[in-house]
Amino acid sequence: MSTPNASGWKPGTPVTGHNAMSGPDTATGNRALMLEEPLLFEIGHVETTGVDLPEPQGGANRLGGFDRTAPIGLPGLSEPETVRHYTRLSRQNYAIDLGLFPLGSCTMKHNPRLNEKVARMPGFADVHPLQPVDTVRGALEVINELAFWLLDLTGMHGVAMSPKAGAHGELCGILCIRAALEARGDAREVILVPESAHGTNPATAAFAGYKVEDIPATPEGRVDLEALKARLGPDVAGVMITNPNTCGLFERDMKAISDAVHAAGGFVYCDGANFNAIVGKVRPGDLGVDAMHINLHKTFSTPHGGGGPGSGPVVLSEALSPYGPLPFTARTEDGVVHLVEEENAAEFEHTEAFGRMTAFHGQMGMFTRALAYMLSHGADGLKQVAEDAVLNANYILRSLEDVLDAPFGPSGPCMHEALFSDKGFAEDVSTLDLAKALIDEGYHPMTMYFPLVVHGAMLVEPTETESKAALDQFIMALRSVAERAKTGDEALKSAPHYAPRRRLDETQAARKPVLAWNDADMA
DSSP, X not given: OOOOOTTSOOOOOOOTTSSOXXXXXXXXXXXXXXXXXXXXXXXXXXXXXXXXXXXXXXXOOOOGGGOOOSOOOOEEOOHHHHHHHHHHHHTTOOOTTTSOOOBTTSOOOOOOHHHHHHHTSXXXXXXXXXXXXXXXXXXXXXXXHHHHHHHHHHTOSEEEOOOXXXXXXXXXHHHHHHHHHHHTTOOOOEEEEETTSOTHHHHHHHHTTOEEEEEOBOTTSSBOHHHHHHHOSTTEEEEEEESSXXXXXXXXXXXXXXXXXXXXXXXXXXXXXXXXXXXXXXXXXGGTOSEEEOOHHHHSOOOOOTTOOOOOOEEEOTTTGXXXXXXXXXXXXXXXXXXXXXXGTTTTTOOOOOOBSSXXXXXXXXXXXXXXXXXXXXXXXXXXXXXXXHHHHHHHHHHHTXXXXXXXXXXXXXXXXXXXXXXXXXXXXOHHHHHHHHHHTTOOOOEESOXXXXXXXXXXXXXXXXXXXXXXXXXXXXXXXXXXXXXXXXXXXXXXXSSSSXXXXXXXHHHSOOOSOOGGGGO
């Protein structure tokens, strides 16, 4: 074993095949600008520091029995070492700034840098939720203006702005439904969830205390209306439906579904994660929807991914608006926007709110970006967003359906995403093999094995921001890999070959992850 050098890193002869790039081994293990990056513990000397600090003055120990004098084992890095480490790691990330990000049902699109600039303006970036209301009138104006845009775009009656993400918004909508049912003394315990809904829908309903029952899909990938009607009854609180659904299809019977659920005394929750496909084209309120969350971080501009931040405002029908959570904004006749909270809810005739979803008022940065996005696009531009997103998805669907099985291709045009299956692949080739080979082509793989109603599913959402040239290049790459999958190319089983690492054992990585540093690794 090689010994650590002064910085703690272990140089030595690289293990053959450790780096997947072809060509002769190098002394460093690097392949030109594809660098082998050690862990922080392998770079910095343990128990040293990268900065000069004065000796602390003696003082009373305030830690009680928690005082720790033994070394804690953290590495000490200089500023250049730290910056270089994270910069080198960042160069191994795939991002929307590098190329098309085809994750289905995620709306990973380029967002104009103008929105980022606006969100960083003083007064928005520096606002604090505990400031006196009189000092944040501009922020309240932004929240209120955005709320009215969301109401206009959806045709709904009220909106809760505070939910922090899509699943949080789902919970908000379901709690509104529960509050409305309790207010009329109607104890219902079942939520119906179609097979084509997002996976968070049944989880949210169960978390809220409801029993969840599935509604099957038709052979063309849409909700089976007759099966839904047959299940409706006095125990059904409502239905959670995703429209456009996760098969990439618009639910043509949506109004009939809403009418049937309302006739049975229930409510309709619509998952708005795919709103990017219909914004400016269809108003969910006109379809009988009672509650719908809107992922601002998908449809209306924010860098998406990495765990947040998110924002999931919930638009509500007239029947559910009285139960919407606090706080919210309201403009009085004098033109002033007020923040409605518990202490002044009666003044604004909102005393039936089920409570709060979060401590403060929502994600200010998300609100600012979203409003900047809406104002810069305008109503006509938002409509074009949906049209171009649907056009791009259909271009991919029709360009690949001769080489990849498109199970719902005959169902008509898709919406925001194209769905393919592994039908026709060689017997020992899987969707995972195709996805790993796509990495070699320079693309992050699409969403795989979802929705579950399609075997070996591959879900591709190009969004509206990709040009025809970018789509043609992606189609060429996916077509090439698909043809190899059909012929049983053995090289697919060991892909990727050009990534920083070869294929991981994903089962072991999920079940037995190694998340802690062990000094023995330096031995």
